[in-house]
Amino acid sequence: MALKKLAGKLALAAGLVASLGMSTAHALDKITVAYFLEWPTANQAAQIDKTYDEALGLEVEWRAFGNGNEMVQAMVSGDVQIAYSNGFVPFVVGVSSGAPIKLVGVAVTYAENDLCIVRNDSGITKANAKELEGKKVATPIGNVTHYKLIRTLDHLGVDINKVNLVQMNPADAAVAVVRGDVVMGCAFGGALDRMKTVGTPLMTGAEQEAVGINTFDVVNVTNDFAAEHPDLVKKFMEVTNQANTTYNSNPDAVYDKIALAAGMDLEPAKKMIANFGFPTSEEQLQENWLGGGIQAAAKGVADVMVSAGGLDEALDDYSQFVDASYLK
Template sequence: MSTISRRIVLLSSAALAGAAFLGPAQADDLKITIGYQTVVEPSKVAQADGAYEKATKAAIDWRKFDSGADVIAAIASGSVDIGYVGSSPLAAAASGLPIQTIFIVGLIGESEALVARNGAGVEKIADLAGKKVAVPFVSTTHYSLLAALKHENVDPKSVEILNLRPPEIAAAFARGDIDAAYVWDPALGQIKTTGKVVLDSSQVAAWGAPTFDAWIVRTDFADKHPEAVRDFVKVTGDAYAQFLAKPEAWSVSSPEAAKIAKITGAKVEEVPQLLKGYVFPTLAEQASDKFLGGGTVKAIEAASAFLKEQGKIDAVLPDYSKYVSSKYVSEAQASN
């Protein structure tokens, strides 16, 4: 691993509105607010089954967000305890927000892609010059788009890059207001129906700019409720283990695919293929040097350097280790 990206870090009033702050909960009356996104991945089954509530013995308020930027904003406000973000907003937030990365969801591959609208005249990256391309700013797809332009020697200033969230991207694409978009599901599946994939994040990763998704936790919450964080990580790891043990069983007709589709809004027939769009680390791999044991820190640093180069953040910190913790995955593995 060596780089990162996904979703904006603007503390918008819209992101904060309606997010009631939950004060410190007592051990026997624990409430956890979790910010999730509509990414197709195995832990959605555990979410649908109530496995997190059972393991943590907590009342969980699941809040859906369209972007990691909004998740970061909610965490910054204190209204979300645990959140799902991409590596780009994670890198941007790691410049001062008191958070810890506790689980690497997966390395992003085909699950994020650049799609050109039919008739837009875009066949390759070089064709984006002079075109309108939509992407959620400071997201993994924004990072991947900029990395692809750099690799193909296309000046980003020659492309009209528009900041739109996934639902807005799908609508703008359908209206013909944009020529291309780099996004994830379910918006990705929607725009594919009237467009063609020009590039996906597996190719960008091969060019040296991989991206990933992760679960993060507010440090103050983790300090007060370490057992709950451990149990959250264990449930997530177990969900991944079940998928990795027999991925072919999560077929179109499986209850797992149906549960994932219901929570994410993805088409159930597309779920099996979308699950192949990620490389999911096992619980044992989480604490290794490749991930939380070292690689993630280097990845955040590399992503931060890229974001600074693009003028998205002001400075790169000398050390990002405090923003990554392998403690909870190690404890979760030991409790198996």
Template sequence: MTSAGPHRRAVALAALSALVLGAQAPGAARAADREVTFAHQDMVVPFRALMESGALEKATGYTIRWRKFGGGGDVIRAMASGSVQIGEAGSSPIAAAASQGLDIQLFWILDEIADAEQLVARAGSGVTRVADLRGKTIAVPFVSTAHYQLIAALAEVGLGQADVRILNMRPPEIAAAWERGDIDATFVWDPVLARVKKSGTVVVSAGDLARRGKATFDGLVVDRAWASRNRDFLVTLVTLIAAQDAAHAAKPWGADAPEVAAVARITGSTPAEVPASLAAYRFPTLEAQASPAWLGGGAAKALTETAAFLKAQGRVQALAPDYARFVTAEYVAAARK
């Protein structure tokens, strides 16, 4: 990489920010209201580089309070309390939130999880296939996409939750439990996934289960009332995320790229781990976001199916009448124009 590379990227981001600012319509949030608390997690996605760049703050004039959470369930609880306006959550906690009537909208597919979440068994545990988990101890963040996939994987081979011991742990807690030898297996994502794989064996991935009809994704959700008052911010947000994803897709970052350093700092990964972690996900383009596969119908279908599964497992008490109400392509459509 030449020394001019970072300068060119800074100029490009500044130009894009100026373009977005110029496109903002009258009626944007008043200056006094231009602040937001944004809950994120540790998934290794290109968006992390955008977060660190400050481009979103420059393009919108908003003060953004970035708050890191250990799982989607924690994010949803913070949104329910009113302390967070926008958050990252997987399809499972989003489905649970919608089932409970939380007034949120999914407005961006952050990633299709694909092979970015995997069930890993400790070397020496005797586990080489899902059926071998009977009587074993497994750690997973409850109500996460990984939890949903774990239960689905067990069900495929005729195992129920009474047949295994499932511990509710956040990713950092899983890493510590793995090091202590307290658990036999875990279903988790990077950066912890990369570490447990060094002394474990992958049994099944979210991608394997998705190909058998159990698709999962991570998305951005927003408080509906806040969204109605801050439309321009959300349009700018999806525009910039799409540009960051496209830049990575056009030229995937090497371990020495400044964007990788930013991703590593926010997620707790090492720069050496980041390129492979990014490659395990799929990131829908701006055009794909609004398609029938995602915000145009597929996401609502996935939430409906996930919610039904969660109810069958006793994780939610009732189902929403219509999960499409919790999905919108409005901001993506505006960004495409």
């Protein structure tokens, strides 16, 4: 499977990084932060205002990626120091395979903005979801969307091993669903609106949350960058927290900047971000997040991925990969 190949590549890359002694221990004038287009988040107002650049005292380059696995690979290679709103599953798969990264915060919580859309003309609903067996379903493999698909199909009694999963990033999945190349597409962001022109969610976000299928993205940093520049990581999280606080108190004041950074028109951006949650640093330090909940969830995700054949082996404990100190 694609995930097994990914795991091998990540482990190999991590070993090469270690053996070559690659390091960021030099005076920095720029860092690169990975993010997603068509995925509006509160911190993007600070991105547009260059608040990060000012606080960190250097240039912050924001580089867009197609999925979380690509983010992890870029961090392993040393091209990216921070990944903002990386999927939880790519993080778990990455560290399970030796990627030298850690989780330092929660970027965004969401449910309705990461869904599987089934074509209306297929006649398939959650009531007869077993009809998905033997049919093509598009999804980005190895990220939180894929994890939610696994959990959703399991809940609906569908044997995922009998579903023909096709690796596609959201934009490509939307095209495939609209053309009828696949019966269902799983994606996040603006691609969902395009798929909804011909389809309906297999399960809504609220229905998923009701059965314990929660969705959130995280902030990752490379181990070298965190060890050698802890002050920059802390400042990055402080700016992010302030941007979240500003948005939570007065979203109207920053909608235009967020839409610009996300590469979206204003109204679609406002509609999408209305379903997002941006926990403060204080909230993230609580037991259900970095205070223990995320560590437990990482183990649960890894075990699910192993059982689905997407990961060779889960670790016994993921606590070492979660560091809440930069939020304090």
